[in-house]
Amino acid sequence: xxxxxxxxxxxxxxxxxxxxxxxxxxxxxxHEIRKLEQEPxxxxxxxxxxxxxxxxxxxxxxxxKGDDAGLEEGILALRKGAVVTELNLSYKxxxxxxxxxxxxxxxxxVGLKCPQTGSVESQEDIExxxxxxxxxxxxxxxxxxxxxxxxxxxxxxxxxxxxxxxxMRQWIYS
Amino acid sequence: xxxxxxxxxxxxxxVEGRLEExxxxxxxxxxxxxxxxxxxxxxxxxxxGWTSFDKPFNPDFESSSFLIGTYFVFxxxxxxxxxxxxxxxxxxxxxxxxxxAATGRKYLSRDEKRMIKxxxxxxxxxxxxxxxxxxxxxxNYEESVLWFFSTLKSANDELETLFFRSFQLPLxxxxxxxxxxxxxxxxDTQRDILVKLSATDFTE
Numbered sequence: 001x002x003x004x005x006x007x008x009x010x011x012x013x014x015x016x017x018x019x020x021x022x023x024x025x026x027x028x029x030x031h032e033i034r035k036l037e038q039e040p041x042x043x044x045x046x047x048x049x050x051x052x053x054x055x056x057x058x059x060x061x062x063x064x065k066g067d068d069a070g071l072e073e074g075i076l077a078l079r080k081g082a083v084v085t086e087l088n089l090s091y092k093x094x095x096x097x098x099x100x101x102x103x104x105x106x107x108x109x110v111g112l113k114c115p116q117t118g119s120v121e122s123q124e125d126i127e128x129x130x131x132x133x134x135x136x137x138x139x140x141x142x143x144x145x146x147x148x149x150x151x152x153x154x155x156x157x158x159x160x161x162x163x164x165x166x167x168m169r170q171w172i173y174s
Numbered sequence: 175x176x177x178x179x180x181x182x183x184x185x186x187x188x189v190e191g192r193l194e195e196x197x198x199x200x201x202x203x204x205x206x207x208x209x210x211x212x213x214x215x216x217x218x219x220x221x222x223g224w225t226s227f228d229k230p231f232n233p234d235f236e237s238s239s240f241l242i243g244t245y246f247v248f249x250x251x252x253x254x255x256x257x258x259x260x261x262x263x264x265x266x267x268x269x270x271x272x273x274x275a276a277t278g279r280k281y282l283s284r285d286e287k288r289m290i291k292x293x294x295x296x297x298x299x300x301x302x303x304x305x306x307x308x309x310x311x312x313x314n315y316e317e318s319v320l321w322f323f324s325t326l327k328s329a330n331d332e333l334e335t336l337f338f339r340s341f342q343l344p345l346x347x348x349x350x351x352x353x354x355x356x357x358x359x360x361x362d363t364q365r366d367i368l369v370k371l372s373a374t375d376f377t378e
Contacts, residue, residue, distance in 0.1 A: 002369070004346060007351040007352065007355075008349055008351065010351070011350055011354075011371070012350070013372075013374075014350035014351060014354065014371070015349070015350040016373075017373070017374055018350060078376060078377075079377065080377070081375075081376075081377050103325075104350075105349065105350075106185070106347075106349050107348060107353060108183065108184070108185055108325040109183065109184045110183045111181050112181065112182050112183065112184060113180065113181050120178060123228065126228055126242075127243070129178055130177060130178070130227075130245075131242065131243050133177060133178060134245065134312060137321070141184075141186070141321075145353075145357070145358075148350075148354075148358065149358045149359075152353075152354045152358050152368070153360075153364070155368075155371065156360065156364045156371070160374075165374055165376065168376055169376060169377075169378055172376055172377075
């Protein structure tokens with residue numbers, strides 16, 4: 001395997017492409033997300049997207065915030081060559097909701113908010129509370145792992161250049 | 175930010191290698207050996223070690239309290255003493271005045287000033303209690319996966335160092351390349367392609 005520090009920097013673009021692809025899939029291909037789960041689920045863009053456009057000597061950062069924010073500025077930034085560096089997501093299964101932000105370069109999960117769990121009132125409650133939380137965190141992690149697997153499988157296939165990129169360009173310029 | 179908080183941030187790792195059998199006993203031994211020491215009555219300004227998840231200020235690894243279900247659950251604690259610069263300045267000024275009065279001199283040499291500063295800093299460090307920061311982690315030993323409940327670079331760096339020192343097992347951060355290479359089950363052919371990838375240009 002490559003040196004960790006080298007591979008972190010050398011392949012940063014994979015995280016940017018993953019989040020850009022994810023945004024595209026959420027907008028245009030919800031059926032792909034539904035295929036990943038046995039139960040009916042929905043995945044939507046949450047309340048924050050951060051894009052960065054690195055031109056020769058300048059770095060332009062575009063942040064779109066707000067629950068019902070229009071994402072046109074983000075699409076415009078993509079047209080100018082920006083990449084997605086942070087994406088806030090809302091994942092719903094039945095009446096349960098997970099909210100979290102994925103960071104492109106590190107795949108850190110930030111601000112993960114899971115469905116409500118029971119309160120911990122005594123020392124005896126801790127074990128159950130931990131297991132319940134782990135189960136809920138795992139749901140969000142499994143989702144992002146499945147999505148990343150779908151992305152990376154496409155990314156190393158011929159379909160990426162032949163089919164996916166033309167469709168994404170069509171979405172960006174439509 | 176703790177595991178049971180209403181909002182958490184997670185850094186994911188893959189753990190390379192296995193512990194010596196019997197695993198729970200080896201774990202307890204390694205955790206005890208690297209448990210957080212108390213520096214309240216010490217001149218040290220920082221210490222790092224393991225602590226119990228349920229008793230972060232009174233670590234106890236005697237029982238198997240770090241085993242919850244099939245997971246190892248414990249915490250990294252970083253204790254730091256921060257002496258405010260203004261406090262150092264005030265005590266240096268007081269000590270300088272005292273020495274000048276005692277010797278009848280008008281000035282102190284550069285070396286004397288440096289020694290006063292070092293002395294004042296160590297005396298204040300001894301008197302100031304350490305501020306603890308606790309970061310929980312879950313180690314799914316069977317799956318060789320570890321979730322660390324912080325995305326702070328400094329905390330993650332301390333975790334990686336202490337983890338290796340304690341268990342002699344390296345932690346590999348799961349970012350896009352390592353996730354693709356180690357976790358996604360790609361074939362050798364796909365991994366060969368992965369290494370050669372370069373960025374896609376989505377603009378027309």
